Amino acid sequence: MPKQVRHDEWRKAVKSIGQIGEDIAADFLKKLGYKIIEKNYRIRGGEIDIIALNSNTLVYVEVKTRTSHRFGLPEESVTHAKINFLIRAAKFYRSNRSNLPEQERIDVVTVDFTSSDNPQIKLIKNAGF
Secondary structure, three states: OOOHHHHHHHHHHHHHHHHHHHHHHHHHHHHOOOOEEEEEEEOOOEEEEEEEOOOOOOEHHHHHOOOOOOOOHHHHHHHHHHHHHHHHHHHHHOOOOOOOOOOOEEHHHHHHHOOOOOOOOEEEEEEEO
16 A cells, blocks of 8 residues: 555656646746637647747647756657647637637746756657647
């Protein structure tokens, strides 16, 4: 049973770090002029971290937060499968809403805590579609 407790504690810590990264990313995007429409849009199989407007473009944002490079850089964890999921989720999101801009794209924001308590934030535009 102790393994289950440790696993649950680990999952809570990872979720907390991920949520901190998403909050930092949302603030970063707002400063760049993005208007946040929705956070943590869930469908079966996963979620879109942030949905925003940037000028006349609907942007689906994947946020990757890291406290270590043990498993690579944050942007390296955005796989082809993840991009395909985001495209599928974006179609579903769009199909259930009206008055959205025709232009859309997928951006990635990385939040990297590996070098200090002040995260390095990077925006990668047009990561998919």
